[in-house]
Amino acid sequence: MNEKIVIRKTGKQLLEQMDTTEVPQDGIAIWQLGQESLVIKKSGFIIYFDPYLSASPARSFAPPIQPEEIYNADYVIITHHHSDHLDPLTLKDLAIRSPQAMFICPAPHMERVVDAGIGRERIIPAQAGIKFELASGITVTPVACKHEQYITDADGNHFFLGYVIDFNGLVFYHAGDAIADQELEDALKPHQIEIACMPINGHDWRRLRNHIYGNMTFREAADMAAEIGAEMIIPMHYDMFASNTENPAYFVDYLLRYYPMLKFKMLAPGERMLYLTER
Template identity: 40%
Template sequence: MAKHHRRGADLIQEVNRTEVPFGTLAIWFLGQESVIIKGDGVTVYVDPYVSDHLDLPRTYPAPITPEDINGADLCLITHEHVDHMDAGTLPILHQQNKEALIMAPACCKPDLIEMGIHDSQILEADDSQEAELFSKVKITTIPAAHEQLDKDTKGKPRYVGYVIQLNGVTLYHAGDTVLFPELVEQMSAIQPDVALLPINGADYFRRERGIVGNMNYREAAEFAVRIGAETVIPLHYDVFAGNAEKPGHFVDYLYEHFPEQKCHVMARGERFVYVKSSSFLRL
């Protein structure tokens, strides 16, 4: 087996040992929309889907297993779909990281409690106010439209993305969403340093099979430019063969239409250190 397929324990050890200077964030890609983000001593997991509990086979094994996860401070869940709120991962993450907080849309809370996650560790993804955690990280919940801008019975968003302000960097993880005017307007006002966007798109035949879609690679590229993201990273294109996209199409589109827009396609299990453009400028 090629040596670049590292064992999960080695990857988590890398996460725990990594320290990044102010104005940077370390990001690890675990497939689909699963990432680890670290800055200023805070480790954040977003939509960790690294189990094999689904009947639908993965195109490749996850870079880590749930049992590998330790050192987590915060876990952000964008919505209840099983490849985002993973019942094979979250109970183990909770057991091994007792102090880690889990933030998710309000409608996810009953399922999280059923997984054995303590009520005291669950935070609501509230789009009406910013959350400040550990005196180091600020989380802004961004309503998302996984084809539809759905709300629960109390008017709370069912799907969300997150803006994470950590270590002097503003990162936007879009979750699963199509574009709609309010999202474009809100994110254009924020102008994130780095944006993580789904690119798998949607079509009639996938909807017919019950697969809910997202923005496609053209829309994601145009969106990144419109909102002023310094760097854009594509997500949600690689784990399921029936719901995939080629990230090269995304890169080609940017190169042909917006050659000055920075982007990065992450390798499986890669650590990418994002450096804000102003980080090392002499004031």
């Protein structure tokens, strides 16, 4: 038989799956779209993180969804201004197809989001350490991070942010692009994070010389998740570009050697995960 078996959904089928997935009160649904693009569904809301869905010959695989197909976004959260995180083409089409969506981005990058065609009334400028509410019982705390270094604008607003989202006790963290350090650990530890999504592609002088800014290594990501007391770690930023990647098998091996009780999940593009809280 030459019939091809397709396990993961794409396009309209994937969007329909998001719509019809029933999330238990003590759970959360997560979809991976590649790089650091994630979708989460919780408390009746669908949130897109760093949607990078433009066609590009540099991509290792085609986008699981086309931007103009996305009608179901309630919130779109941007971690920083690099084009594989703040993708103007994706944001423009998504904003048209999902007119209800609100956009959250670091305050210094608000104009970039406006330039992508999103009205200012739809943008929430985020500032490190200043918590805000999305809906009843859902709070967001932006956390400053170092993408090779901490960078701020003239008003002291950080360029690079991760986001801690508290869904009525289930605490989810998307790190964005970040290097592990004591300042980040100190900022995260009080939140009692349950699910931590972290980059593992690392950093080195060769990539920095070519203006490819670094992130946590697989060791640093695992160490950070353990230090902040996370129940589960989801690795990101290892699957998209051949020039800026890491073998995730090293990450798994390190976890099994040093943190065998720390749960993890590697998601393929288009894959859904349903998680029930352990707390």
